[in-house]
Amino acid sequence: MKKRFARVLSITVSILLTLNCIQLPTVAKASPNLGYQEISSNLVVISEFETSFTTSGKNRSHNVALATELLNNTLIFPNEEFSFNETVGRRDKARGFLEAKIIVNSKYQDGIGGGVCQVSTTLFNAALLSNLKITEAHQHSLQSTYVSPSFDAMVDYGRRDLKFVNNTDSVILIKTRTENKKIIVTIYGKKKDDGLTIVRHSETNEVVPYTEKVIYDSTNEFKELGLEINESGFLAYGKNGLVATSYLIFMKDGIEVERKKVRTSYYKSQEAVKVTRVEK
Numbered sequence: 087m088k089k090r091f092a093r094v095l096s097i098t099v100s101i102l103l104t105l106n107c108i109q110l111p112t113v114a115k116a117s118p119n120l121g122y123q124e125i126s127s128n129l130v131v132i133s134e135f136e137t138s139f140t141t142s143g144k145n146r147s148h149n150v151a152l153a154t155e156l157l158n159n160t161l162i163f164p165n166e167e168f169s170f171n172e173t174v175g176r177r178d179k180a181r182g183f184l185e186a187k188i189i190v191n192s193k194y195q196d197g198i199g200g201g202v203c204q205v206s207t208t209l210f211n212a213a214l215l216s217n218l219k220i221t222e223a224h225q226h227s228l229q230s231t232y233v234s235p236s237f238d239a240m241v242d243y244g245r246r247d248l249k250f251v252n253n254t255d256s257v258i259l260i261k262t263r264t265e266n267k268k269i270i271v272t273i274y275g276k277k278k279d280d281g282l283t284i285v286r287h288s289e290t291n292e293v294v295p296y297t298e299k300v301i302y303d304s305t306n307e308f309k310e311l312g313l314e315i316n317e318s319g320f321l322a323y324g325k326n327g328l329v330a331t332s333y334l335i336f337m338k339d340g341i342e343v344e345r346k347k348v349r350t351s352y353y354k355s356q357e358a359v360k361v362t363r364v365e366k
Contacts, residue, residue, distance in 0.1 A: 129259060129274035133215035133284075137208045137232045139201070140267040146186035146201035149177075151264050153205040157271075160260040162252040167221060168260075170206050170241050170248040177202055177243055189240075192227040192354045203240050204232055205269055206248045209260070210239035212271040213250045214334060214348065215284050216258070222249035228325075229353040234288035235330035236351040282343070285335040294327030296355040304366045313363035324358030 139150050156174045177183045177199030186200025207230065210223055214237075223239045224246045230238045239248045252258050256276035263270050301321070303313070311319040332348040 130277045132273050132275040133212050134272045135208055135212040135215060136268050136270045137204055138268050139204060145184040148184050149186055149199055149201040150205060152182055153202045154262045154264050154269055158262045162258050164252055164255055167249055167251045171243050189226055189228055206241045207233050207239045208269045208271045210248055211237055212273050216273045217284060219251040219253045221251055222247050225351040227354055229328055235328050236288055236332035236349060281338050283337045285337055287333040287335050289331050290328055291331055292329035294355045296324030296326050296358055298324060298358040298360055300360045300362060302364050303361050304364050308361045311361055315363050315365055318360055318362040321359040321361050325356040327355035328353045
C-alpha cells in the first residue's frame with residue numbers, strides 16, 4: 087500500500103464514489119464546503135464515537151480542538167491506509183500546539199500537544215466500530231480516564247502512530263468536531279446489509295495494587311501541604327494498575343454471533359507519595 091501525505095481534493099462525494107479504480111492518495115481532504123446533506127445523499131453513518139474532555143484545562147482543550155479540526159473531512163479510498171500522524175501532522179508550537187500534560191516514562195509531565203492522544207483514541211474506537219482493519223495502534227503506559235481500558239490509542243509523532251486500512255469497497259469519510267467539551271468522530275461509508283451491529287467490551291483480568299512511599303519531613307520541605315507536626319498528607323495519590331482485554335462483539339437481532347479480541351493491555355500502577363511532618 088502506498089503511503090502519501092494528504093492533499094485537498096475539491097470534488098464532491100458523488101464524483102468520488104465513481105473513482106474507486108483510480109490510483110489516488112492514501113488520505114485526501116474533502117472540500118470544506120462539503121455539507122452533511124450532500125454527504126448523506128451518497129454515504130451513510132457506519133459508526134460514531136465520542137469522548138469527553140470536560141476536566142481538561144485551557145491548553146489541553148485547545149490542542150484537542152486543533153487536532154480535531156486537522157482531522158476533519160478526511161477521505162480514505164478502498165484498500166488505502168490512513169495514518170493519524172501524517173494527517174494531523176507534527177505537534178509543535180509552530181503549528182499552534184500548546185503545552186499540556188503528557189505521559190512520559192509512565193509519569194505525567196508537561197509537553198507540547200498534550201491531549202492529542204484523546205483525539206486518536208476517539209478515532210480508534212470509531213474505526214473499530216466500523217470494522218476497519220487496524221494496522222497499528224498503541225496503548226498508553228497508564229490507564230486513560232476518558233475511555234474503557236484497552237481501548238486507548240497513544241500517538242507520538244515520528245514514533246507511534248494510529249493506522250488503519252479502508253477494507254470496504256467504497257470511499258469512507260471521517261468527520262470530526264468538538265461540541266460541549268466532547269470529541270465526536272463520525273465515519274461515513276457505504277450502507278451495510280449484513281444486519282450486524284458492533285459493541286465494544288472491556289474485561290479487567292487483573293488489578294495491580296499501587297505501592298505507597300512515605301517521606302518523613304523534618305524541615306518542612308513540603309510546606310505547600312500545610313502540615314503540622316505529626317500530621318500527614320499526600321504529595322501524590324496512588325492508582326492501581328490493570329491488565330485488561332478488549333473485545334468487539336458482533337450482534338444480530340440482539341444475539342451475539344461473534345466475539346473478536348482486540349488486544350490485552352497492561353497499565354502500570356501509580357505510586358502514592360505520603361508526607362508525614364516530624365520534629366527535627
